[in-house]
Amino acid sequence: TRRAKLRLVGAGDSVDGDKPGAPASSCGSSVRGYQNGRCYAATGCIYGGRLGPLGLAVVQPRSRGAQVFTYRELERATDGFGEGNVLGRGAYGVVFRGRLGDGTPAAIKRLQLDPRRQGEREFRVEVDLLSRMHSPHLVGLLGYCADQSHRLLVFEFMPNGSLKGHLHPVIPAVDVAAGEQRDARPTLDWQTRLGIALDCARALEFLHEHTSPAVIHRDFNCSNVLLDHNYRARVSDFGTAKVGSNKANGQVVTRVLGTTGYLAPEYASTGKLTTKSDVYSYGVVLLELLTGRVPVDTQRPPGQHVLVSWALPRLTNRERLVQMVDPALKGQFAVKDLIQVAAIAAMCIQTKAEYRPLMTDVVQSLIPIVKKSPSMSCSSTPARPLQHVVYMSPAAGSNTS
Ligand SMILES: Nc1ncnc2c1ncn2[C@@H]1O[C@H](COP(=O)(O)OP(=O)(O)OP(=O)(O)O)[C@@H](O)[C@H]1O
Secondary structure: OOOOOEEOOOHHHHHHOOOOOOOHHHHOOOEEEEEOOEEEEOOOOOOOOOOOOOOOOOOOOOOOOOEEOOHHHHHHHOOOOOHHHEEEEEOOEEEEEEEOOOOOEEEEEEEOOOOOOOOHHHHHHHHHHHHHOOOOOEOOEEEEEOOOOOOEEEEEOOOOOEHHHHHOOOOOHHHHHOOOOOOOOOOOOHHHHHHHHHHHHHHHHHHHHOEEOOEEOOOOOHHHEEEOOOOOEEEOOOOOOEEOOOOOOOOEEOOOOOOOOOOOHHHHHHOEEOHHHHHHHHHHHHHHHHHOOOOEOOOOOOOOOEHHHHHHHHHOOHHHHHHHOOHHHOOOOEHHHHHHHHHHHHHHOOOOHHHOOOHHHHHHHHHHHHHHOOOOOOOOOOOOOHHHOOOOOHHHOOEOO
16 A cells, blocks of 8 residues: 655646746745744745745644744854854755754755856755655755845754765875774664665655655765664755656656766766666665775776676676675675675666666565664664674575675
8 A cells, every 4th residue: 555645736847947046936935834933834835035924824834844044043053154063065055063043953054056046946946845745764854044145954963974974984184194094983884784775765765656746856876865863864955856747757858967976877868867767876875885885986997987887797696796795894794685685786777767676666675684684673873783793604605704
C-alpha cells in the first residue's frame, strides 16, 4: 500500500515560471498566520519577503511552518556572520552555525546574489519546495529571510556535517606538513554507511514517488547528504530541484546543472531530466560509500580517473569487488552483503536510464541487508565498539579478510 501522495499542485509552474529578479511578491505569498509577533507560513508558496502584522489574516496555523526572520535576527544568531561560525561554503553562498532567539541551533545559509540576481531562483525554489515537503529524510527548513536584498535560508542544524566531509576529508595544510594522512574523525564503518545509503534511498523515494508530480533533486551528491548526531542521513540543497512532468515518462528538458562525476549520461548530453537521473547520482554516492573514492580523481593512474568507469567491471566480479572496497572497511562486512550492495550500485549506474531501478526498489533491496547487521539499526554510530562489528573469515566463503 502506497502512502497518500503529497500534492504539489502548481509547483511546476512556479518553478518553471521563475524570473530572476522578479519582485518578492510575484510568487503569491500565502503566509497564513501571525503569532507571538512572528509570521508563520502554512503550506504553499510562502516566498514574500518581510511581512508585518498589518493586513494579515490572523489564522491559527495547522502546523508550524517556516518562520520569517529579519536580517537583524539572523545576524544576531550568527554573531554577525562571524568567520568562526562558518560551517561551509557552497556554490550559492556561505553556511553559518547559528542559535536562534529561542535557543534552537540552526545552519544559516546566506545566499550570494550577484548583480543579475543569480541565486534568487535557487532561494525561491528551496523555500517553495521545502515548505511543502516534510520527510524525516530531508533537511528541514526552519525559516527564511527575504529582507530587502538579503536572502537567507535557515535549516535545522546537522551536527555531523556532510557525508563528503567524512568520506573525503580535506586535511588542513598544517596537518599534512606534520605528516597527518587522515582527518581526526573516525572513519564511517560499514554498518553506518549502509544506514546512510538506506536513508538517502528513502529521501529520493519520497521525492520521486510520494510527491506528485515527482520532484527531481538534480544535484544529489555526497556534499548534499548531511548527518545528524546519530549519523542518520538527510538530503539537502533543493535550490536546483525540478518538478517532473506529469506525462508518462516524467521527462523534462532543462539546462544541465549538477556536479561533475554525478551526472547521468543522457542528462549530461541532452538535458533530458527524469527521476532516473537522480537514481544514477545515487549509484555514484553508493560507489563512494563502498570504495571511499571521489567520483573524479585525475591524480589516480590512467583508467582510474572516473569512478563509474573504473568500478563498473569490478562490481560483477567477486574477487575484484572485494579488492575495490575502501580499505578502512576491511573485515567489517559479509561478502554476500557486499555483492548485493554492489548489484544495486551496478543497476543504478547503467547507461540506459530505463534499466535503472526505481528508488522504491532500491529501498526494498537495502532493507534486509541493513536489518541483518546485528547492531545495525538505522541509528548506528561510527565509533561503534569492535565487539559489535561482525568479523567473519574469508574461508567461510562469505566474508572479507
Ligand atoms: N543544515 C546543515 N547543518 C550543518 N552543516 C551544514 C548544513 N547545511 C550545510 N552545511 C555545511 O555547509 C557546507 C556548504 O553547504 P552548501 O549547501 O552551501 O554547499 P554544498 O552542498 O557543499 O555545495 P554546492 O552548493 O556547491 O552543491 C556543507 O558541505 C556542510 O558542511
